[in-house]
Amino acid sequence: MVADNEVYPFETEIDGIAEPSNDPIVRHEQLEVYRLSFQAAIDVFELTKSFPPEERFSLTDQIRKSSRSVSANIAEGWRKRRYRAAFQSALNVAEAEAAETQTWLRFANECDYLSNESTRRLAAVYEAVIGKLVVMINNPGPWLLSGGKGK
Numbered sequence: 581m582v583a584d585n586e587v588y589p590f591e592t593e594i595d596g597i598a599e600p601s602n603d604p605i606v607r608h609e610q611l612e613v614y615r616l617s618f619q620a621a622i623d624v625f626e627l628t629k630s631f632p633p634e635e636r637f638s639l640t641d642q643i644r645k646s647s648r649s650v651s652a653n654i655a656e657g658w659r660k661r662r663y664r665a666a667f668q669s670a671l672n673v674a675e676a677e678a679a680e681t682q683t684w685l686r687f688a689n690e691c692d693y694l695s696n697e698s699t700r701r702l703a704a705v706y707e708a709v710i711g712k713l714v715v716m717i718n719n720p721g722p723w724l725l726s727g728g729k730g731k
Contacts, residue, residue: 608658643684
């Protein structure tokens with residue numbers, strides 16, 4: 581039987597978010613950008629529970645889908661880091677999904693479904709996620725597996 585800490589090499593848990601140890605990052609869940617985007621998607625889900633029923637198949641679905649796609653594409657990119665172009669492409673999709681989520685947040689705010697405070701807070705989180713993704717996209721070398729292919 582494998583101990584939990586061998587599968588999930590986290591030392592501590594603070595406010596429900598596992599913090600990585602000083603060991604090399606081996607799982608996408610250890611990436612700060614993943615943790616930020618995942619928690620933001622959970623926040624979006626909770627906030628959209630109060631959206632009106634007529635938005636269920638439009639704004640609610642769109643904002644939930646795009647917010648979840650950010651962390652999902654980060655996870656996908658992490659598993660594709662043998663190939664620079666594939667890694668960068670997946671992170672680029674995550675970046676685009678984060679920007680899409682910011683747009684849906686603005687729509688929700690303009691329709692008075694989200695408060696200005698919630699909108700500003702989440703938009704700022706997604707801006708931080710975008711910034712971290714851009715750094716990884718523009719400088720993928722440290723994230724690639726040794727022997728990663730491509731330029």
